Amino acid sequence: MTGFDPTRLFDASEADFRLAADRIRADAIHTPLLPFGPQDGARRVKVKAENLQPYGSFKIRCGANALAAYNVEALKGGVATGSAGNFAQGLALAARRLGVPVAVHVPDTAAEVKLGAVRALGATVTKHSFADWWTILSTRSTGANDGVFIHPVAEADVVLGNGTVALELLQDWPELDTVIVPVGGGGLICGIALAFRALGRKVRIVAAEIETSIPLTAALAAGEPVKVERGASFVDGIGSTGVLPDMWPLLKDLVDETVVVTTEEAKSALRRLALENHIIVEGAGATALAAALKYAGGTNVVAVLSGGNIDPSVYGDILNGR
Amino acid sequence: MTGFDPTRLFDASEADFRLAADRIRADAIHTPLLPFGPQDGARRVKVKAENLQPYGSFKIRCGANALAAYNVEALKGGVATGSAGNFAQGLALAARRLGVPVAVHVPDTAAEVKLGAVRALGATVTKHSFADWWTILSTRSTGANDGVFIHPVAEADVVLGNGTVALELLQDWPELDTVIVPVGGGGLICGIALAFRALGRKVRIVAAEIETSIPLTAALAAGEPVKVERGASFVDGIGSTGVLPDMWPLLKDLVDETVVVTTEEAKSALRRLALENHIIVEGAGATALAAALKYAGGTNVVAVLSGGNIDPSVYGDILNGR
Numbered sequence: 001m002t003g004f005d006p007t008r009l010f011d012a013s014e015a016d017f018r019l020a021a022d023r024i025r026a027d028a029i030h031t032p033l034l035p036f037g038p039q040d041g042a043r044r045v046k047v048k049a050e051n052l053q054p055y056g057s058f059k060i061r062c063g064a065n066a067l068a069a070y071n072v073e074a075l076k077g078g079v080a081t082g083s084a085g086n087f088a089q090g091l092a093l094a095a096r097r098l099g100v101p102v103a104v105h106v107p108d109t110a111a112e113v114k115l116g117a118v119r120a121l122g123a124t125v126t127k128h129s130f131a132d133w134w135t136i137l138s139t140r141s142t143g144a145n146d147g148v149f150i151h152p153v154a155e156a157d158v159v160l161g162n163g164t165v166a167l168e169l170l171q172d173w174p175e176l177d178t179v180i181v182p183v184g185g186g187g188l189i190c191g192i193a194l195a196f197r198a199l200g201r202k203v204r205i206v207a208a209e210i211e212t213s214i215p216l217t218a219a220l221a222a223g224e225p226v227k228v229e230r231g232a233s234f235v236d237g238i239g240s241t242g243v244l245p246d247m248w249p250l251l252k253d254l255v256d257e258t259v260v261v262t263t264e265e266a267k268s269a270l271r272r273l274a275l276e277n278h279i280i281v282e283g284a285g286a287t288a289l290a291a292a293l294k295y296a297g298g299t300n301v302v303a304v305l306s307g308g309n310i311d312p313s314v315y316g317d318i319l320n321g322r
Numbered sequence: 323m324t325g326f327d328p329t330r331l332f333d334a335s336e337a338d339f340r341l342a343a344d345r346i347r348a349d350a351i352h353t354p355l356l357p358f359g360p361q362d363g364a365r366r367v368k369v370k371a372e373n374l375q376p377y378g379s380f381k382i383r384c385g386a387n388a389l390a391a392y393n394v395e396a397l398k399g400g401v402a403t404g405s406a407g408n409f410a411q412g413l414a415l416a417a418r419r420l421g422v423p424v425a426v427h428v429p430d431t432a433a434e435v436k437l438g439a440v441r442a443l444g445a446t447v448t449k450h451s452f453a454d455w456w457t458i459l460s461t462r463s464t465g466a467n468d469g470v471f472i473h474p475v476a477e478a479d480v481v482l483g484n485g486t487v488a489l490e491l492l493q494d495w496p497e498l499d500t501v502i503v504p505v506g507g508g509g510l511i512c513g514i515a516l517a518f519r520a521l522g523r524k525v526r527i528v529a530a531e532i533e534t535s536i537p538l539t540a541a542l543a544a545g546e547p548v549k550v551e552r553g554a555s556f557v558d559g560i561g562s563t564g565v566l567p568d569m570w571p572l573l574k575d576l577v578d579e580t581v582v583v584t585t586e587e588a589k590s591a592l593r594r595l596a597l598e599n600h601i602i603v604e605g606a607g608a609t610a611l612a613a614a615l616k617y618a619g620g621t622n623v624v625a626v627l628s629g630g631n632i633d634p635s636v637y638g639d640i641l642n643g644r
Binding site: 029031032034035049051052054056113274275276277278279280281308309312313315316319320 | 351353354356357371373374376378435596597598599600601602603630631634635637638641642
């Protein structure tokens with residue numbers, strides 16, 4: 001039993017997203033939408049700086065919203081999740097306030113800077129091979145008796161929490177016509193797309209993928225999720241060996257197209273965000289901006305910078321041109 | 323003739339600051355006020371991220387506002403300024419739109435990254451020794467026939483433009499009681515303090531200085547501007563050999579106290595802003611946060627991060643603990 005019926009999310013209403021926005025207000029901030037480059041041309045690009053959230057990513061939005069769906073009594077035995085770090089931080093923060101223990105299962109490729117923050121919030125961290133970790137996500141079972149499993153992506157209240165990004169975008173830039181979002185599990189892009197629909201706004205939804213792992217591009221081409229290679233890169237927050245079957249019905253319907261960028265393009269975007277906007281992004285965020293610069297469509301374009309948790313030594317190397 | 327009577331600024335009204343806010347809206351953004359560290363204790367610190375402005379500093383606010391005070395006809399022969407870079411960028415941006423040539427005079431210690439941006443906006447750049455540059459600022463004469471001199475600090479419309487920061491702070495956090503601002507020429511701290519007064523708000527005004535140059539601390543102790551040493555440090559945007567006589571009547575009256583931080587404290591603040599808030603600040607901005615962490619007073623405290631234009635190699639070295 002997955003406890004998750006993706007197609008029910010197509011019925012999500014504006015009220016559902018407004019409720020999520022109210023629930024997360026104590027933890028998350030309304031992040032700024034910053035101009036990227038000149039704003040006097042025919043095509044304007046702005047960046048939604050989710051890297052400026054407390055704990056450095058949009059995942060703070062969904063951690064609190066997911067826990068709010070449960071009765072505290074039901075969580076006495078703890079909560080468990082499988083997360084490369086950012087979702088785990090949001091969940092751990094919300095759980096700490098409720099006095100609920102948290103078990104975090106991560107792939108051994110997860111950035112140490114993220115794991116340290118999770119441990120500092122009182123969660124226990126268990127590392128797995130990437131294949132074993134992906135099995136945990138697919139089966140919603142950690143193999144341990146460590147509490148209610150909360151999926152970092154394929155969970156209704158997680159997706160609704162992510163959708164609050166769209167409410168802020170429409171408030172700050174009603175003229176936007178295109179939104180480019182990095183795709184990991186797909187929770188962020190689906191939440192944003194569903195919120196635009198719920199608000200009756202037609203916005204082009206573009207998924208950004210990094211060349212080392214293109215599960216969504218491959219799935220859209222094949223008409224169904226297919227197994228893909230996952231190469232190593234500094235982009236650790238997105239990319240997998242295949243689209244989650246639970247998310248496929250949503251992704252297939254909500255995503256208009258994908259843009260695949262090279263590692264060099266992502267590094268260049270990371271550098272430009274440092275030099276021109278003075279913000280630090282992790283690989284997934286850089287991938288979104290790189291896709292916005294590569295993609296020719298749209299006139300009022302938003303790139304969602306999903307997070308900023310990158311190991312300082314990796315970041316320093318990229319800044320220095322390596 | 324200086325064309326600047328500082329004491330007249332004590333009469334600035336809320337309407338003056340609102341006018342400035344209207345004038346700069348096309349160029350500057352309402353920057354976010356980001357939580358720094360936990361927000362559930364007795365003392366909360368937030369950072370006003372002026373480093374996220376286009377061109378990376380608060381100076382964009384005053385460049386446009388200063389030019390708006392002149393008839394374009396009067397500027398036909400060009401405008402000149404003496405600026406370490408950030409003010410020059412704001413002025414050059416506004417002047418380019420009006421078709422007015424800009425001559426920028428800088429100390430040879432100015433960060434190359436700032437000068438490149440100024441040149442890219444079409445301005446000419448002339449380097450001087452620090453002593454000669456300070457003479458230009460003090461006499462309001464460049465020694466060349468390069469147009470109307472607009473002082474980067476001691477100019478009424480520059481100070482009013484800076485004050486728009488205070489309007490945003492009160493909108494975002496009405497409960498604030500203490501604001502900590504890095505002091506270079508003093509234009510930013512005076513503008514902010516004057517705006518709070520004009521709006522009838524009592525806020526403690528604390529000036530942040532770096533140990534290598536403490537002209538305001540020395541002047542307040544002596545009761546008048548005195549000559550001080552100016553040592554080298556990575557903090558290039560603030561610090562001088564003495565308080566500008568034109569600004570002294572304002573600083574003496576408006577600043578409640580100063581906090582002097584060490585270079586190591588400023589570097590630590592720079593690193594924490596990278597790791598916890600994912601933003602890049604230059605030395606002056608780091609100095610403001612370091613002062614906020616060192617200073618024991620206030621319960622709702624804002625540190626104004628004045629800018630983010632720092633040479634990447636210098637930044638990388640500090641991130642790596644050097």
